[in-house]
Amino acid sequence: MLGEAVKKKLLEGTVIPAHPLALTQDRQLDEAGQRALTRYYIDAGVGGIAVGVHTTQFEIRDPEFDLYEKVLTIAIEETKSADVADDFIKVAGICGPIEQAVREASFCKEIGYDLGLLSMGGLHHLTEEELLERAKKVAGIIPLFGFYLQPAVGGRNFSYDFWERFAAIPNVYAIKIAPFDRYCSIDVVRAVCHSPRNEEIALYTGNDDNIMNDLLTTFKFAIGDRMVEKNIVGGLLGHWSVWTKKVVESFEEIKEARKQAMIPGDLLTLGQQITDANAAIFDSRNSFKGSIAGINEILARQGLLRGNWCLANHEVLSPGQAEELDRVYSSYPHLHDDEFVKENLSKWFTK
Numbered sequence: 184m185l186g187e188a189v190k191k192k193l194l195e196g197t198v199i200p201a202h203p204l205a206l207t208q209d210r211q212l213d214e215a216g217q218r219a220l221t222r223y224y225i226d227a228g229v230g231g232i233a234v235g236v237h238t239t240q241f242e243i244r245d246p247e248f249d250l251y252e253k254v255l256t257i258a259i260e261e262t263k264s265a266d267v268a269d270d271f272i273k274v275a276g277i278c279g280p281i282e283q284a285v286r287e288a289s290f291c292k293e294i295g296y297d298l299g300l301l302s303m304g305g306l307h308h309l310t311e312e313e314l315l316e317r318a319k320k321v322a323g324i325i326p327l328f329g330f331y332l333q334p335a336v337g338g339r340n341f342s343y344d345f346w347e348r349f350a351a352i353p354n355v356y357a358i359k360i361a362p363f364d365r366y367c368s369i370d371v372v373r374a375v376c377h378s379p380r381n382e383e384i385a386l387y388t389g390n391d392d393n394i395m396n397d398l399l400t401t402f403k404f405a406i407g408d409r410m411v412e413k414n415i416v417g418g419l420l421g422h423w424s425v426w427t428k429k430v431v432e433s434f435e436e437i438k439e440a441r442k443q444a445m446i447p448g449d450l451l452t453l454g455q456q457i458t459d460a461n462a463a464i465f466d467s468r469n470s471f472k473g474s475i476a477g478i479n480e481i482l483a484r485q486g487l488l489r490g491n492w493c494l495a496n497h498e499v500l501s502p503g504q505a506e507e508l509d510r511v512y513s514s515y516p517h518l519h520d521d522e523f524v525k526e527n528l529s530k531w532f533t534k
Contacts, residue, residue, distance in 0.1 A: 185326040185356050189297045192270035193357055193385045196416025197230025198434050199272060200424040201238035202258060203478055204250075206492045212250055214257065216488055219531040221261040223487060226527060227427040227520070230417070231272025234258040235287075236300055237336065238421040238478060239276065242494040244283075252290060259295050274328055274419065278302040281317045288324040298356060299325040300419070304337035311345045315352075322354035328419070329358035330389070331371055335471050340367060346374035350384055359419045360397070361389025368393075372402045376411040386415045391422040391461045395454025398437050399446050414441070421474065422461050425481040428520035456515050463507035466500075473501040480508060485524045487531075 185193075202224070205216030224232055234255050235243065243250040255275055262271060275291035277284050277299040288299050301321055303314055321327060329349055332338030340362070349355065360371045368390060375384050388397035397415045404411050423430045433453065440446055464481060466473030476499050479491035491500065512519065 185297060185354075186269070188268075188270035189272050190356065192230055193272055193298075194416065196385065196387075196414075196438070197272065198228075198417065198423055198427070198431050199231040199233050199274060199387070199419040200224050200229055200427055200430075201236045201419060201421040202232050202234040203238050203424050203475070203482060203488070204240050204243065204254065204494070205488055206490075206494070208490060208492060210492055210494055212253065213489060215532060217254065217257050218261055219528075220482070220487060221258050222265065222531040223524070223527070224424075224427055225262070225265045225267060226531070227523070228431040229423075229427060230270070231274060232258060232262075233274035233276065233300055233419050235276030235291075236274075236421075237276075237302075237304075237332070238424055238475060240475060240494050240498070241278065241304075244279070245494075248494055251287070255291060255296070256294060273297045274300050275325075276300050276302065277321060277325075278304060280306070281320060284317060284321050285324065288321045292325040297326065298328040300328040300330050300359065302330050302332060303339065303341075304332045307339055311342060315345070315348055318349060318355075319352055322352050325354075327352065327355045327357075328387075329355055331358065331360050331362045331367065332389075333361055333363040335363070336474070338362065340364075341370075343370045343374055346371050347377055350375045350378035350380055353380075355380070355384060357385040357387055359387045359389040360415065361391075363390055363392055365393075368397070369402070372413055372415070373404055376402070376404045376413050377406055381411065381413065385417070386413065388415045388418045389420055391420055391465055392458055392467070393454075394418060394420065394422065394457055394461075395437070395450060398434075399440065399450065399454075421478055422457075422464065424478055425464065426519045428523040429518055456518065460511040460515055460518055463504065463511045466504050469501040469504070473499065473504045476500045477504060477508065480505070484512075485521060486528050487524060
């Protein structure tokens with residue numbers, strides 16, 4: 184079962200960055216850097232962290248690196264050291280065939296993670312029915328955070344029926360909507376609205392290309408003789424792993440706008456600027472090939488990482504991506520939190 188404090192925060196909505204991986208130039212784990220990143224997110228005021236997910240690099244599970252348990256353990260240790268609040272949401276990435284997913288879920292539950300973000304990526308040989316059975320088995324171990332991953336980075340399109348049945352699984356408490364497709368995103372919201380468990384499931388955006396609109400939209404569907412409303416209450420995003428202090432500040436503005444039922448035009452403009460910045464960071468022009476390196480590059484420029492290196496040799500900045508990062512950095516100085524990082528960097532690395 185999900186703890187009540189965590190469940191309350193999850194349903195209210197919060198900022199959950201997808202935690203990157205800190206490496207040395209020879210592609211070994213930089214433990215000091217890994218701990219510093221977690222401290223950065225906590226001090227930036229996030230409501231949780233997600234570790235072992237796409238931004239952390241799926242290759243941490245490969246036998247040649249064998250970093251999955253180490254990296255997830257470091258994050259838990261840092262949350263304990265920081266004495267985070269009881270409602271701080273700790274999400275562990277879970278993926279792979281059912282045997283692997285069950286093993287990862289058991290480990291994450293044992294060391295203190297609240298939810299498992301269950302990826303369906305890389306399992307194209309399985310039917311929707313088989314994936315639902317897999318989800319039920321993992322949900323028997325740890326509360327689930329569903330994940331609709333975009334096809335460009337290993338996901339696939341799912342039917343409306345899949346999400347309606349997924350929402351019926353008793354231990355599902357949230358779904359990250361990240362297909363980068365408005366039609367598919369609406370499928371998930373509509374499916375949850377039709378579920379008897381509607382009020383128990385929090386929706387989070389993973390659509391890094393449409394963050395602001397997702398968070399400012401109230402979805403409405405006619406179900407029988409009543410109108411059901413649902414909001415995407417927070418985000419679990421790779422994009423939110425950079426400039427995170429500013430993300431938290433913007434999220435507070437979003438919450439206030441929702442409370443007042445008034446959407447200032449400035450927030451929509453900000454959303455467009457965030458999407459433009461994301462295009463550079465996530466390398467949208469090259470089918471997102473440089474997305475992880477792009478995140479790492481921003482963090483390296485701030486001094487939070489030693490470099491933009493990834494475990495896989497092919498995970499590098501695309502031609503022209505560095506120049507695009509230069510452009511958005513200079514175009515949108517109000518989006519980055521360089522001063523906050525500069526003021527705290529030595530503290531995060533010397534704790």
